[in-house]
Amino acid sequence: MPEVLRAPLVVEFPFTRSLGPVQSAFLTGLRERVVLGVRTTDGRVLVPPVEYDPVTADELRDLVEVAPTGTVTTWAWNPHPRPGQPLATPFAWVLVRLDGADTSLLHVLDAPGPDSVRTGMRVRVRWAATRTGAITDIACFDPYGGAPAQPSGSTGEFADPVTGIVTPARLDYTYTPGRAQSAYLDALAEHRTVGERCPQCRKVYVPPRGACPTCGVATTEQVEVGPRGTVTTFCIVNIKARNLDIEVPYVYAHIALDGAGLALHGRIAGIPYDQVRMGLRVEPVWTEGARHPDHYRPTGEPDADYDTYRELL
């Protein structure tokens, strides 16, 4: 059996978020070195604040300033910080109940080692030197021996409030196309297109999936198809996609390779885009080092009769 392929797949995108009134005030406050909570219907102060009461579902808008000092309610030592975490040196993850709050905020404590951390210890916010309106405006917490700090007297209203943030998301996968697709890709390297026939309905899947989705049985019998095929339908793409290095206009077509049970998708070139038609006979054009045909071009044969491909649109 040929080697099964593997490759990294990184999915990464910066999502924007509108904050709404409560998160807007909270993050703007951090920028101004003020920690805001919100008062619930039953009078508790939640930090960080939420828009809706977790008990009554009431809309909450009564913002309350709390102190930048507080008490650790529980903690866990992190001996091996990872990239992107708040501190580069070993630290404690802590839940801190700030003075004036009824709930605890998740953050980190800069401490020399786990022996210097305990539940009940007093801590104080260390503000970041540059603040933008983000939870990282609190750089971390430091151990603190003084009296509870007093709130600054903020009203919770600020000039030039932060109304939106960007939250990058990134997922790292190892992708494997599996046994059937790996065999298909191996054959493509020799400029051959090899699908798999379903033992039950006899249809040839190109690319193969290792199973027939209609019959629900495994496919193993390899069948070479093409190289020629028929354009069964298509569209002319006139808008350029940012992530694609293809000049517009171009023709995106469904191509039924001779012997295949369904059409695959490819680009048609070697013919003016406005002369491409359903039934056009085409063949693949390979370029050096590419895994897939670069495009398909007309073979010069007469067009296929509609009835020969009407089930393959």
Added chain:
Amino acid sequence: MSKEPVAVVGIGQTKHVAARRDVSIAGLVREAARRALDDAELTWADIDAVVIGKAPDFFEGVMMPELYLADALGAVGKPLLRVHTAGSVGGSTALVAAGLIAARVHGTVLTCAFEKQSESNAMWGLSLPIPFQQPLLAGAGGFFAPHVRAYMRRSGAPDTIGSLVAYKDRRNALKNPFAHLHEHDITLEKVQSSPMLWDPIRYSETCPSSDGACAMVLTDRAGAARAPRPPAWMHGGAMRSEPTLFAGKDAVSPRAGKDCAADVYRQARITDPRREIDAVEMYVPFSWYEPMWLENLGFADEGEGWKLTEAGVTELDGDLPVNMSGGVLSSNPIGASGMIRFAEAALQVRGQAGEHQVEGVRRALGHAYGGGSQFFAMWLVGAEPPST
């Protein structure tokens, strides 16, 4: 034991717009939910369970909306479920909620669907850089355009049909205060001269990107008896799925869509949908999908759907109005779009649709589809309770 009849007693939606920068996602969903409760004259405490739906996770990057939205939707201490079926999700979400009532698991259920396309990226979410695959296309328009061409070839439809649908839906939207696009100066000529994006699909024949949410309160017979306004009664509902691509797939008129409609009609005892259904809200993100779905849903024989559109049958004052609200072509918060179809069908039989109300609607169909024409969800609602 027969099923409990399901009634729609509250409907809410937001004004759909390009960007709602003033609210968080929670604030947006909450707005629709609050309006649905107000319509039903109920409070959060009257709700037994909450069922929500949204667009695929990569679109907005919100992976677990049920965690994030529990307090905004008053779901603390109650069951909160999330449904996930790509673009049809708004429809299937409503059907899951309805199933909880029909099975007498709960008496009154709040169901919501939403999307902030302005904080999302559908094109990116649909075009992940999968290793070993050839990137050829980005977004949905290029994916669906070849199917439209296949329909034109199969039916012999004149190439102006798509523009007629877009012109109709955009005019209907002018009567719907919640619609995103309000193109007061729309003309047929403008639609027909708009740029070709994915030939044969023109710019004006495509849906916009919208921020919006929709919510409904569904309840049982006892709940309907207490409702302050006329309920819409569910007479049938069904979902069907099939793979995106398989040998023998009919992308123009998918088998899953036909089977789904047949199941709904069987439940509702409909034998001639063209005569027995008064109005339809169907998921038409590209205008040509109106004639395609008219055939798929059994309102016309194969190859004949475009003739209904051309003859004006689907106009607001036609014999079978389609997308009275302006449809997906006028508002498309993807995750909510299916539920908006269901809700608009219900508004019509309740007589609550306002300026886009069609006189005398007794039975209306709500339809949603998603993925590569692979998920279908539909319900048929009536002004009268179903006969049991």
